Amino acid sequence: MSKQSSHFISGTEAEIVDLGGGLKRQMLGYNHELMMVKVWFAKGAEGYVHKHRHSQVTYVEEGEFHFNIGGEIKVLKPGDSCLIPPFVEHGAVCPTGGILIDTFSPAREDFLED
Template structure:
């Protein structure tokens, strides 16, 4: 049986989960191979340096972020993005308050409890 979200999702209907430390997330569309997640950062909130088995592309929708990928730090603003290969350390600090759109392959099973 395939794990997947509905075909059409409306932002106002998708719950936003407080994950602590000034971060919250909204799980958008997904199946076992792909997942999109909207992550809201309060000013100064930090996505701590971590790694996972998933490939990740993150798009900066709003705000300014100090992004660390494999020890290299760059400042990214709205319209920028970064790529993280599997099992590479990465993290981000939002200096202004902002939003990232994270895309994972395969899906983050830990985010939906599957």
């Protein structure tokens, strides 16, 4: 992947993409090694169980999330975070509506294919 974001990204100007199912995503910065993404969940929205080759760290900015990582379910609230190793199945349900900050290494190439 040869794409890279600008050095400075304005949260008020960066595009917010509606993914459907009550999810929206905003790219906060990336290069081939690292990516940060802001994800909005509507009340009751679900990030379906999936897996990928990337290491992921997620920070809960707002709301309550029921995370499933490798079959273990924990409730995470603002200020909490989780580590998702490569190829481990994971997903989350947000009963309250909320916001996550996801980081990926390497960057998620599939997020840039539009």
